Amino acid sequence: MRIILLVPLLAAATAHVNLFIGTVNGGNTFPGATVPHGMVKVGMDTDGDNFAGYDGRPEFNVTGFSQLHQAGTGGAVPLSNFKLFPVPECSAFEQCLTTITSRKTLRSILSDGSPDDSASPGYFSTNLSTGVRVELAATRRTGLHRYTFPSTSIVPRILLDVTNDGQLSTISPELTINPETGRMIASANFATSFGPGRYNAYTCVDFKGEGFTFDGPTEWGPYKINYPDKNGVDLSQHYYSWGSEHGGLLSFPQDTESPSGTTTILARVGISFISTAQACSNAEAEIGDWDFERVVSDSQDQWRDILNRVQVDTENVDAETVILLYSSLYRTHIVPGDYSGENPGWNSSEPYYDAFYCNWDTYRTLYPLMSLHDPENFALIVRGMIDIQKHEGWLPEAREVGNPQFIQGGSHGDEILAEFFVKFSEHAAELDVSADDLYTALLADAEDQPPNWNLQGRQANVWKEKDTTYPGGANTKQVSRALEYAFDDFSISQVAKILGKTADAAKYVSRAQNYLNSWNPNITVPGISDVAGFMQPRFANGTWNYTDPRHCSVNDPLMSTCFLNAIRRDGFYEFSPIVYVPQDIAHLITLQDGNARFIERLDWIFSDNYFDSTDEPSQQIPFMYHYADAPGLSTQRSRQVISTWFNTSLNGLPGNDGAMASYAFFFLAGMYPLPATKQFLLSSPYFPQISFFNPLFNSTTTIKSLNFSGNPANGTGGNVFVKSVKVNGEAYKSNCYLEWEVFTTGSTVELELTDNINVTCGSGKDALPPSISTGGYD
Ligand SMILES: *[C@@H]1O[C@H](CO)[C@@H](O)[C@H](O)[C@H]1NC(C)=O
Ligand SMILES: *[C@@H]1O[C@H](CO)[C@@H](O)[C@H](O)[C@H]1NC(C)=O
Ligand SMILES: *[C@@H]1O[C@H](CO)[C@@H](O)[C@H](O)[C@H]1NC(C)=O
Ligand SMILES: *[C@@H]1O[C@H](CO)[C@@H](O)[C@H](O)[C@H]1NC(C)=O
Ligand SMILES: *[C@@H]1O[C@H](CO)[C@@H](O)[C@H](O)[C@H]1NC(C)=O
Ligand SMILES: *[C@@H]1O[C@H](CO)[C@@H](O)[C@H](O)[C@H]1NC(C)=O
Ligand SMILES: *[C@@H]1O[C@H](CO)[C@@H](O)[C@H](O)[C@H]1NC(C)=O
Ligand SMILES: *[C@@H]1O[C@H](CO)[C@@H](O)[C@H](O)[C@H]1NC(C)=O
Ligand SMILES: *[C@@H]1O[C@H](CO)[C@@H](O)[C@H](O)[C@H]1NC(C)=O
Ligand SMILES: *[C@@H]1O[C@H](CO)[C@@H](O)[C@H](O)[C@H]1NC(C)=O
Ligand SMILES: *[C@@H]1O[C@H](CO)[C@@H](O)[C@H](O)[C@H]1NC(C)=O
Numbered sequence: 173m174r175i176i177l178l179v180p181l182l183a184a185a186t187a188h189v190n191l192f193i194g195t196v197n198g199g200n201t202f203p204g205a206t207v208p209h210g211m212v213k214v215g216m217d218t219d220g221d222n223f224a225g226y227d228g229r230p231e232f233n234v235t236g237f238s239q240l241h242q243a244g245t246g247g248a249v250p251l252s253n254f255k256l257f258p259v260p261e262c263s264a265f266e267q268c269l270t271t272i273t274s275r276k277t278l279r280s281i282l283s284d285g286s287p288d289d290s291a292s293p294g295y296f297s298t299n300l301s302t303g304v305r306v307e308l309a310a311t312r313r314t315g316l317h318r319y320t321f322p323s324t325s326i327v328p329r330i331l332l333d334v335t336n337d338g339q340l341s342t343i344s345p346e347l348t349i350n351p352e353t354g355r356m357i358a359s360a361n362f363a364t365s366f367g368p369g370r371y372n373a374y375t376c377v378d379f380k381g382e383g384f385t386f387d388g389p390t391e392w393g394p395y396k397i398n399y400p401d402k403n404g405v406d407l408s409q410h411y412y413s414w415g416s417e418h419g420g421l422l423s424f425p426q427d428t429e430s431p432s433g434t435t436t437i438l439a440r441v442g443i444s445f446i447s448t449a450q451a452c453s454n455a456e457a458e459i460g461d462w463d464f465e466r467v468v469s470d471s472q473d474q475w476r477d478i479l480n481r482v483q484v485d486t487e488n489v490d491a492e493t494v495i496l497l498y499s500s501l502y503r504t505h506i507v508p509g510d511y512s513g514e515n516p517g518w519n520s521s522e523p524y525y526d527a528f529y530c531n532w533d534t535y536r537t538l539y540p541l542m543s544l545h546d547p548e549n550f551a552l553i554v555r556g557m558i559d560i561q562k563h564e565g566w567l568p569e570a571r572e573v574g575n576p577q578f579i580q581g582g583s584h585g586d587e588i589l590a591e592f593f594v595k596f597s598e599h600a601a602e603l604d605v606s607a608d609d610l611y612t613a614l615l616a617d618a619e620d621q622p623p624n625w626n627l628q629g630r631q632a633n634v635w636k637e638k639d640t641t642y643p644g645g646a647n648t649k650q651v652s653r654a655l656e657y658a659f660d661d662f663s664i665s666q667v668a669k670i671l672g673k674t675a676d677a678a679k680y681v682s683r684a685q686n687y688l689n690s691w692n693p694n695i696t697v698p699g700i701s702d703v704a705g706f707m708q709p710r711f712a713n714g715t716w717n718y719t720d721p722r723h724c725s726v727n728d729p730l731m732s733t734c735f736l737n738a739i740r741r742d743g744f745y746e747f748s749p750i751v752y753v754p755q756d757i758a759h760l761i762t763l764q765d766g767n768a769r770f771i772e773r774l775d776w777i778f779s780d781n782y783f784d785s786t787d788e789p790s791q792q793i794p795f796m797y798h799y800a801d802a803p804g805l806s807t808q809r810s811r812q813v814i815s816t817w818f819n820t821s822l823n824g825l826p827g828n829d830g831a832m833a834s835y836a837f838f839f840l841a842g843m844y845p846l847p848a849t850k851q852f853l854l855s856s857p858y859f860p861q862i863s864f865f866n867p868l869f870n871s872t873t874t875i876k877s878l879n880f881s882g883n884p885a886n887g888t889g890g891n892v893f894v895k896s897v898k899v900n901g902e903a904y905k906s907n908c909y910l911e912w913e914v915f916t917t918g919s920t921v922e923l924e925l926t927d928n929i930n931v932t933c934g935s936g937k938d939a940l941p942p943s944i945s946t947g948g949y950d
Contacts, residue, residue: 185479188498199825202243214315233276244829247366252338260325294471323433369575376452391423485861503833525556530570531584533830540845551603561613582656583617590663590848649745663848709743758943786827804929811887871918908933
């Protein structure tokens with residue numbers, strides 16, 4: 173596997189992106205061709221276990237090149253629609269084997285044993301063992317495939333598979349073939365992958381010779397299972413209802429003039445969720461010129477524009493760290509997808525974003541990273557979310573092609589809108605975001621209970637009525653939801669405060685304290701009596717339903733997983749009673765008997781293996797030493813997390829990518845964000861210098877480490893601890909966090925580093941990062 177440098181400029185951030193990280197071992201990352209937040213994500217599908225299609229292990233076979241895909245998700249295989257597949261040889265049209273099992277093919281293998289695949293932002297290619305080379309490129313709603321058949325392929329053929337969507341969920345497949353031009357028009361109805369609901373998808377596929385011309389296909393016909401029906405033009409007229417695999421097959425003339433004997437055929441694949449006519453018009457509008465190199469270079473320009481906003485000095489930094497940083501930044505811009513013009517639910521002039529999967533994953537780190545360098549795309553996503561609330565009643569949480577999918581925790585559109593507004597309230601009008609509509613959308617989540625709070629909004633009634641207790645009756649991840657609802661409400665209070673709605677701000681900040689009702693100080697870990705106080709579920713009558721604090725943790729003696737499939741008998745969801753309360757860590761420290769005991773608790777989480785590197789609710793834990801005035805310990809922990817669980821290998825992610833990319837990015841940048849606040853926790857970056865360009869402010873903020881001397885290999889020790897901080901030459905109020913203002917004005921932050929881990933946040937009254945109970949967040 174190679175990372176190809178289509179851009180010879182070493183300085184270009186795009187050259188440091190490795191798209192194959194996390195394609196093995198459950199990262200479920202997508203290494204195909206897409207533009208930033210593109211709807212179309214065209215990529216290779218294999219029969220391995222990556223939900224995003226591609227498996228980097230050479231023993232897995234290629235099953236097709238499909239047009240959509242999700243990235244970094246769990247659930248089931250999403251959006252693996254409309255696979256194309258090159259068939260270089262069969263004795264006769266009718267003899268071609270078209271089912272997924274009979275056509276699947278290995279890739280060519282390089283001398284190091286890896287498959288002959290390569291990818292860079294906006295481009296993917298592979299050489300199949302059949303001798304066909306496949307290259308992929310994309311615009312927002314159209315994929316462009318280039319198939320180069322070997323000279324031995326006397327009749328090059330390409331099939332369009334309408335029914336294999338990764339889940340075999342298809343009903344009502346339709347396909348027509350125009351024998352004059354070879355245009356294939358298809359549609360079907362498919363199942364979503366993380367909840368109830370189905371969707372229609374439409375495609376329009378055209379073919380063209382590259383370097384030679386032909387007038388349409390030489391043979392054509394639909395197929396069912398392994399039976400292509402020559403000269404058929406309409407699937408519905410040629411088969412009865414047996415078998416489950418349907419598609420169309422075309423034969424093309426060989427390019428007899430080609431010097432190398434190869435035949436190159438372009439396939440342009442328009443996609444729509446509205447109609448086949450719109451799939452065709454999308455393709456015609458976006459790729460009218462059929463120029464593969466132009467499509468690649470346009471998408472590279474879009475990627476370069478975004479990725480170059482973060483610049484690093486790489487002196488004394490190994491190449492792997494640079495690749496990890498830019499690959500993480502790249503993966504921050506894959507989802508959600510810009511489906512504007514493709515919303516099957518309603519017509520609107522507002523942008524429409526879909527593929528939220530899920531906000532529970534992304535609200536913590538992905539949107540705060542967008543705040544730093546990409547406010548325009550962030551504003552479009554926020555507008556799209558507000559438009560969904562206007563039409564459906566609640567902000568989206570998880571969503572696939574217009575279908576609300578399962579809720580994991582709270583209503584986390586709240587934090588995303590609040591993050592936007594806390595950071596950009598003064599620019600909201602300029603970015604076309606209505607403050608009134610934004611606030612109305614937040615209140616709907618907070619106050620109005622939807623018919624099914626497993627799919628939308630929250631279980632608001634019980635949360636409001638009991639106001640001091642847990643939400644819910646029994647067994648419905650009640651503790652996790654209570655903690656997440658509390659943070660949702662905290663984020664709403666932050667917006668209310670900016671809008672001058674003092675009473676609302678007080679109400680929601682008070683609801684944000686309801687996490688306290690799940691805190692039972694008397695619970696200890698079996699066998700460890702000195703770690704006391706945990707979150708616990710309660711019965712409806714207020715008494716406690718004892719839950720072992722190790723329950724649902726990565727080190728649970730009963731090995732409960734507490735995923736959604738655990739039939740929701742648990743009080744917890746994908747995290748354990750060993751949790752955190754990001755909005756009021758100062759108070760959590762009080763509950764845990766002060767800084768020293770709190771630090772011991774954090775150390776215990778790591779030393780006894782209770783830290784879950786794969787789950788988003790754990791992401792802040794390595795940085796929580798900051799609140800106990802021990803930021804050096806956060807620096808070391810966060811670096812140990814990176815060195816243990818994140819690397820540039822195929823298996824370099826500990827679990828579903830979800831928001832792992834933006835999380836790893838922040839750790840590498842020496843920061844951790846708290847969404848819907850104006851503060852970023854500060855540690856030392858892995859680079860002597862890192863800068864963020866924010867196009868909205870036209871400003872660049874640079875964080876420089878004086879006497880940077882490299883990163884310790886295993887994250888332990890090193891000259892990496894922040895001893896003092898200056899902003900624009902002046903001593904700063906804290907060594908532990910930076911205010912948002914530092915980034916809006918374009919500042920120079922200078923860190924003095926030391927190898928003494930016992931650094932502190934400083935001695936001023938504002939040295940410790942804010943918490944609700946110590947005065948709140950301004
Ligand atoms: C891939 O296909 C080859 C040849 O058809 C077959 O031998 C092999 O078992 C397949 N690999 C997997 C992982 O199914
Ligand atoms: C595939 O083969 C072509 C030569 O036919 C070569 O240029 C290319 O680098 C190979 N690998 C990939 C991944 O395209
Ligand atoms: C959107 O507008 C078009 C054109 O007027 C109409 O055909 C279509 O049904 C509308 N879609 C929805 C979901 O209302
Ligand atoms: C109490 O907790 C146990 C363990 O999680 C669970 O199986 C049980 O259903 C809970 N009971 C109630 C009434 O919440
Ligand atoms: C914890 O134990 C103390 C002493 O037995 C008792 O007074 C208190 O009510 C208990 N707290 C809870 C929440 O059960
Ligand atoms: C509270 O409810 C639980 C579960 O229904 C029950 O086991 C317990 O006895 C009740 N306690 C009181 C004091 O009513
Ligand atoms: C890379 O990261 C993965 C996932 O956390 C881990 O399993 C693997 O051991 C790491 N590989 C190396 C070489 O550190
Ligand atoms: C942005 O700032 C640069 C200098 O930092 C300046 O040259 C440029 O004109 C500014 N652009 C705009 C649009 O204000
Ligand atoms: C990390 O590396 C340092 C220096 O090589 C070594 O002293 C230390 O024991 C290592 N720590 C761990 C946890 O591996
Ligand atoms: C780092 O640089 C500062 C200022 O240049 C200097 O005072 C300090 O001694 C240096 N520390 C180390 C560990 O090199
Ligand atoms: C840091 O503080 C700890 C605990 O007080 C102490 O054991 C250690 O020696 C200190 N380390 C340094 C480098 O001063």
